[in-house]
Amino acid sequence: MHWILKTEKSCYSFSDLEKDKKTNWDGVRNYQARNNLKSMKKGELALIYHSVNDKQVVGIAKITKEYFPDLTATEGEWVAVELCFDHWLKNPVSLAEIKENPKLQNLSLVRQGRLSVCPTSKAEWDEIIKMSN
DNA sequence: GCCAACGTTGGC
DNA sequence: GCCAACGTTGGC
Numbered sequence: 001m002h003w004i005l006k007t008e009k010s011c012y013s014f015s016d017l018e019k020d021k022k023t024n025w026d027g028v029r030n031y032q033a034r035n036n037l038k039s040m041k042k043g044e045l046a047l048i049y050h051s052v053n054d055k056q057v058v059g060i061a062k063i064t065k066e067y068f069p070d071l072t073a074t075e076g077e078w079v080a081v082e083l084c085f086d087h088w089l090k091n092p093v094s095l096a097e098i099k100e101n102p103k104l105q106n107l108s109l110v111r112q113g114r115l116s117v118c119p120t121s122k123a124e125w126d127e128i129i130k131m132s133n
Numbered sequence: 134g135c136c137a138a139c140g141t142t143g144g145c
Numbered sequence: 146g147c148c149a150a151c152g153t154t155g156g157c
Contacts (some may be wrong), residue, residue: 008155030140052155095156114139114154 001039001108002125003046004071004109009053017061022113026070026080032118033117037133038115040081040094047120056092057128061085091130103127 005025017023039047044063050056050063051093065082072080098104104127105111110120120128 027145032140040137055156104152113156116154 001041001044002120002122003036003044004049004057004107004116004118004120005013005046006049006051006109013050013060014048014059014085016063016084017059018088020085022064022082022084024070024080024082026072026078028116029073029076030079030116032115033077033092036115036117036119037079039119040066040110042066045086046083055095057089057094057098057132058092059086059088064072065066080116086119089129091132093128093131097131101127101131107123 010085014021025037028037040063042063043063046061046063047057049098050058061083063081064084067079067081068080070080095109098107101108104124107114107120107124112118
């Protein structure tokens with residue numbers, strides 16, 4: 001499975017991940033997103049999308065540790081995964097471009113804008129990679 | 134800054 | 146268990 005992770009640039013950007021090399025992807029407080037986190041397997045790849053400020057897919061991260069309890073949660077049982085910096089896309093792919101691509105109309109980024117952790121099909125993944133080259 | 138979409142909460 | 150009210154997210 002491939003993934004798309006959303007983050008606000010001002011909150012935690014892909015540059016921050018490059019600097020940190022790896023990070024705990026925590027703070028997710030949405031059940032659907034949590035279920036997606038739980039399905040992540042070590043070694044899987046995720047596109048990183050900057051919402052709000054950038055509205056672009058900018059890079060790829062790799063899952064390095066499968067889900068574990070999110071220690072930043074003060075109540076409820078939430079989970080986090082660990083992931084590491086993989087590489088920057090050659091060119092970022094903007095939300096506008098994605099919306100213009102008929103093959104990507106079912107992408108969760110378009111269909112369900114608010115979900116912060118979403119699965120993506122191989123075909124969609126390949127299409128975005130193609131657009132970034 | 135506005136608003137649409139969606140999730141969550143709480144009264145019944 | 147339904148649904149209205151409210152809060153949050155995120156695009157514009």
